[in-house]
Amino acid sequence: DAGVIQSPRHEVTEMGQEVTLRCKPISGHNSLFWYRQTMMRGLELLIYFNNNVPIDDSGMPEDRFSAKMPNASFSTLKIQPSEPRDSAVYFCASSAGNGDTIYFGEGSWLTVV
Amino acid sequence: GDSVTQMEGPVTLSEEAFLTINCTYTATGYPSLFWYVQYPGEGLQLLLKATKADDKGSNKGFEATYRKETTSFHLEKGSVQVSDSAVYFCALRRSGTYKYIFGTGTRLKVLA
Numbered sequence: 001d002a003g004v005i006q007s008p009r010h011e012v013t014e015m016g017q018e019v020t021l022r023c024k025p026i027s028g029h030n031s032l033f034w035y036r037q038t039m040m041r042g043l044e045l046l047i048y049f050n051n052n053v054p055i056d057d058s059g060m061p062e063d064r065f066s067a068k069m070p071n072a073s074f075s076t077l078k079i080q081p082s083e084p085r086d087s088a089v090y091f092c093a094s095s096a097g098n099g100d101t102i103y104f105g106e107g108s109w110l111t112v113v
Numbered sequence: 114g115d116s117v118t119q120m121e122g123p124v125t126l127s128e129e130a131f132l133t134i135n136c137t138y139t140a141t142g143y144p145s146l147f148w149y150v151q152y153p154g155e156g157l158q159l160l161l162k163a164t165k166a167d168d169k170g171s172n173k174g175f176e177a178t179y180r181k182e183t184t185s186f187h188l189e190k191g192s193v194q195v196s197d198s199a200v201y202f203c204a205l206r207r208s209g210t211y212k213y214i215f216g217t218g219t220r221l222k223v224l225a
Contacts, residue, residue, distance in 0.1 A: 004156075031211060033211075042215065042216075042217045042218065043157075043202070043215045043218075045212065045213070048211055048212075050211070055211070056211075056212070091156055091157070093156075093157075095211075101147075101159055101162065102213065103159070104149075104156035104157040104158070105156050106154075106155050106156045107155075107156050
């Protein structure tokens with residue numbers, strides 16, 4: 001079975017550029033999460049979708065970050081404009097429902113120079 | 114609020130040594146408890162879980178027992194291998210909620 005699929009795996013971009021990270025959750029899962037991992041802060045939940053609707057975006061750092069889930073099989077996390085402090089690993093994860101185990105993708109490793 | 118505290122790493126062991134990684138938690142009610150493992154360059158993978166007090170989760174030789182009296186969920190393995198080198202995350206989730214609380218992770222390095 002295919003797991004959570006993220007793209008790109010690695011991205012290096014210049015400060016001020018727009019970055020779009022993509023995620024395909026596991027088929028049949030109706031909950032989707034975006035996490036950010038850094039050495040300083042560990043794993044932080046950025047946003048949670050349920051049935052394609054954003055339920056909790058309290059972890060989104062600021063207005064430069066936005067996330068969408070236009071359908072059950074696709075989500076994007078966009079950073080515009082990007083800054084060096086956005087450098088991190090961004091994980092997408094999905095689960096079959098509220099309270100079920102979540103499954104992580106392999107992450108998108110972002111470096112902003 | 115809810116929180117998870119893990120022992121500081123890195124932990125360095127020789128192959129076949131006994132492993133313990135401590136994890137304690139603070140939460141209201143009866144959360145589910147998890148151990149996730151992250152191998153280099155990969156995402157987090159569920160290693161094991163326990164959903165109620167005294168439950169023991171186990172997988173790949175790893176075990177952890179949900180101890181409500183000590184609010185702990187320590188990870189153990191009797192004989193580690195080089196391939197177990199990874200970062201291990203303890204986590205909790207309150208019943209009926211979506212939000213996971215992760216510990217800061219403990220890096221394990223196993224030497225041949």
